[in-house]
Amino acid sequence: MTQPFRLPEFYVPYPARLNPHLEEARVRSKRWARSFGMLEGSGVWEESDLDSHDYALLCSYTHPDCDAEALSLVTDWYVWVFFFDDHFLEMFKRSQDRAGARAYLDRLPAFMPMDLAEGFPEPVNPVEAGLADLWARTVPAMSADWRERFSLSTKNLLDESMWELANIGIGRVANPLEYIEMRRKVGGAPWSAGLVEYVAAEVPARVAHSRPLGVLRDAFSDAVHIRNDLFSYQREVEDEGELSNAVLVLETFLGCTTQQAAEVSNDLITSRLQQFEQTALTELPRLFAEHALTPAETAAVLAYTKGLQDWQSGGHEWHMASSRYMNEGARATRRPALPFLPSEPGTSTFDLRSAFTRRSMELRRRSFAHVPHQKTGPLLLPDIRIPFEVRLSPHLDHAREGSVAWARRMGLLDAQPGDPGSAIWDERKVRGYDFALCSAAIAPAATAGALLLNACWLTWGTYADDYYPVVFGRTGDVAAAKAATARLVALMPPEAGGAGPEPVTVLERGLADLWARTAPGLGAAGRAEFRATMVEMLESWVWEVENRFHRRIPDPVDYAEMRRLTFGSRMTMYMCRLGQEGRGIPDEVYRSGTIRSLENAAADVGCLVNDIFSYRKEVEFEGEVHNHVLVTRNFFDIGYPEALHICHSLLAQRVEEFRHIAADQLPVLCDDRRLDAAARAGLDAYVGGLRDWLAGVLHWHRTARRYRDEDLRPPVDALSTAVLGSGFGMAAARIPGR
Numbered sequence: 001m002t003q004p005f006r007l008p009e010f011y012v013p014y015p016a017r018l019n020p021h022l023e024e025a026r027v028r029s030k031r032w033a034r035s036f037g038m039l040e041g042s043g044v045w046e047e048s049d050l051d052s053h054d055y056a057l058l059c060s061y062t063h064p065d066c067d068a069e070a071l072s073l074v075t076d077w078y079v080w081v082f083f084f085d086d087h088f089l090e091m092f093k094r095s096q097d098r099a100g101a102r103a104y105l106d107r108l109p110a111f112m113p114m115d116l117a118e119g120f121p122e123p124v125n126p127v128e129a130g131l132a133d134l135w136a137r138t139v140p141a142m143s144a145d146w147r148e149r150f151s152l153s154t155k156n157l158l159d160e161s162m163w164e165l166a167n168i169g170i171g172r173v174a175n176p177l178e179y180i181e182m183r184r185k186v187g188g189a190p191w192s193a194g195l196v197e198y199v200a201a202e203v204p205a206r207v208a209h210s211r212p213l214g215v216l217r218d219a220f221s222d223a224v225h226i227r228n229d230l231f232s233y234q235r236e237v238e239d240e241g242e243l244s245n246a247v248l249v250l251e252t253f254l255g256c257t258t259q260q261a262a263e264v265s266n267d268l269i270t271s272r273l274q275q276f277e278q279t280a281l282t283e284l285p286r287l288f289a290e291h292a293l294t295p296a297e298t299a300a301v302l303a304y305t306k307g308l309q310d311w312q313s314g315g316h317e318w319h320m321a322s323s324r325y326m327n328e329g330a331r332a333t334r335r336p337a338l339p340f341l342p343s344e345p346g347t348s349t350f351d352l353r354s355a356f357t358r359r360s361m362e363l364r365r366r367s368f369a370h371v372p373h374q375k376t377g378p379l380l381l382p383d384i385r386i387p388f389e390v391r392l393s394p395h396l397d398h399a400r401e402g403s404v405a406w407a408r409r410m411g412l413l414d415a416q417p418g419d420p421g422s423a424i425w426d427e428r429k430v431r432g433y434d435f436a437l438c439s440a441a442i443a444p445a446a447t448a449g450a451l452l453l454n455a456c457w458l459t460w461g462t463y464a465d466d467y468y469p470v471v472f473g474r475t476g477d478v479a480a481a482k483a484a485t486a487r488l489v490a491l492m493p494p495e496a497g498g499a500g501p502e503p504v505t506v507l508e509r510g511l512a513d514l515w516a517r518t519a520p521g522l523g524a525a526g527r528a529e530f531r532a533t534m535v536e537m538l539e540s541w542v543w544e545v546e547n548r549f550h551r552r553i554p555d556p557v558d559y560a561e562m563r564r565l566t567f568g569s570r571m572t573m574y575m576c577r578l579g580q581e582g583r584g585i586p587d588e589v590y591r592s593g594t595i596r597s598l599e600n601a602a603a604d605v606g607c608l609v610n611d612i613f614s615y616r617k618e619v620e621f622e623g624e625v626h627n628h629v630l631v632t633r634n635f636f637d638i639g640y641p642e643a644l645h646i647c648h649s650l651l652a653q654r655v656e657e658f659r660h661i662a663a664d665q666l667p668v669l670c671d672d673r674r675l676d677a678a679a680r681a682g683l684d685a686y687v688g689g690l691r692d693w694l695a696g697v698l699h700w701h702r703t704a705r706r707y708r709d710e711d712l713r714p715p716v717d718a719l720s721t722a723v724l725g726s727g728f729g730m731a732a733a734r735i736p737g738r
Helices: 022-035 047-053 055-062 068-093 098-111 126-141 144-159 161-170 176-187 189-199 211-239 246-254 258-290 295-321 358-368 396-410 420-424 427-433 435-442 448-473 478-490 506-521 524-549 556-566 569-577 593-613 615-621 628-636 640-673 677-703 718-726 730-737
Strands: none
Touching: 022 047, 022 055, 022 068, 055 068, 055 295, 068 098, 068 126, 068 161, 068 189, 098 126, 098 144, 098 161, 144 161, 144 176, 144 189, 161 640, 176 189, 176 211, 176 246, 176 593, 176 640, 189 211, 189 295, 211 246, 211 258, 211 295, 211 556, 246 258, 246 640, 258 295, 258 358, 258 556, 258 628, 358 628, 396 427, 396 435, 396 448, 396 506, 420 448, 420 506, 427 448, 435 448, 435 677, 448 478, 448 506, 448 524, 448 569, 478 506, 478 524, 506 524, 524 556, 524 569, 556 569, 556 593, 556 628, 569 593, 569 677, 593 615, 593 628, 593 640, 593 677, 615 628, 628 640, 640 677
16 A cells, blocks of 8 residues: 655664563563453454564563563553553444443553552453553552552543544544644553653652653653654554544644645654753753752663653664554664764664754754844734633723732832842833733623732733843843742742741732732632642743743744743633632542643633734844744744744634533533532633633733834833843842842
């Protein structure tokens, strides 16, 4: 059969190595699969299928250094997970049996008890029996923290098969951001990362959820998944009618040919791998220092990182050999035989030919070659449509005057002695920004007091967002930004009635005042959650400081996910939930994948709206590198109008996804969780709040005097000129560290 496209030239800088225990793993995995009924008579596989797929070869390539026992156990895990995938296809995907699929998946978590003493239910099919056996053989060697994380990734892998089933049922192709998010759950690479810990080293629990390790895991996962999608496009899309494939997603979204979509998919793999490298080289050393990791803990993280790297190259090599995929014309990873390269043992870890492909070098060069303050021309605004009514609070005027008065009391409108960074705003600016209007639109049903508090939070958050680039971004002093951030975090004590340090700067004074007014009205859980959203936002601004100093335009996936934090989406969305307590909505509903997807779709709409409106302000006047339109320009190497078109299309599709989740997926969630009428009404109110949030964000951007061409050259007094032009703002950066 003719391949639907020519496989691109892959970026695989580290050549694959083969575990010497391959043959033993082949024999043992076949015996294991047969003993659990996965071969003859299963209706899914015959022995020839297992032989041709050769999962022992996959594991021998992806785990080249482990012993025979570990290799055989990991191979059994992969036999099980691929059997599950094919079993689910035959039993439920082809027949579209959603009810049967839900019942089938609901039983599987019981076969992963945290304590083996709890025992297992009686298995009724090969998937259940195999999972019980593997869990019992694996978890005794791992900590409780690892068991929880691996159980969750396994559950996600299983549960999100329902998402694929639902999309096939309605003929729906996901948008790119939705696809990346969901593919991590259904694709299994985060699950594979858990097995890397089993084979290489378990990461310390205290840093397992840190940004650097999360980025390593996610970048690894995305590259693995998109690579698999390229090799499996023919089988999945043309044979199985699958809609969850990156090439198809990009082909549909961009309206391009299959070959072009394959090339873009490959560029995304390269970008994600370069993000992996950037994180390993620049963020891991700081992680070790900040958390004071012991030598053993540091070695464990490095071993885990190397294990993920081995998996990338080994997975590519296996796709080259497995009959499960189309691989005609793909190039294996081989080290070039050049006379000047060393050949001693241990020196064959770098593939010069793959590392310096023209495309990979060009993508890396563009990431660091941005010249700030480029002329962009006039701001272009597309016809952005968010189909929700704008409603304004009747307390707008009260919040408008009250929030300006609050800003004046806190010192946000005047330069403060010893804090030159405070000279970035004046009353004319803050009245033009009109944060009360934004609050009145995103929270139209709020009381007068709540609306004023909301407006003050928006005022402070935007002031802080402007403050960080001026005071820290121009000098790139990441240490000063971290010190200031630690001070701000300390001003939000998690305990009720807790006291933070004495505020020193205007920024600190404003946050201390708002926290003191907000925290007492929240319960312990609500206070912890709201504080976590604030900490995420503050720490994301430090990430921006470093990128800006290096003039590094971020990888598109990393940017999209960090933008939700830097924009403060979660913080302002959380405010939409205030007042929903007591409606009987379980916390696990708010934590469900459905609600997270709904919130992420809404957050991305808000971020895209902001970046479209602020493009000229940020790129030309502020020298910013964090903007969806600029990131898109850089990745595709296209002009402003073309990048704007792509961002506008993505915005429209995220709006459509939000409506799809609310209309089609939330009712299923309510049924699955058996929510009563009060809880459903509360959830409906929360979704209504998100609709208000979306409509309000767009309305404010269209109205506020912050982004128009005529707003971009305001009069600047002498002190502001000194702060913005001389780098003198570092004096303010030193104050919190004293």
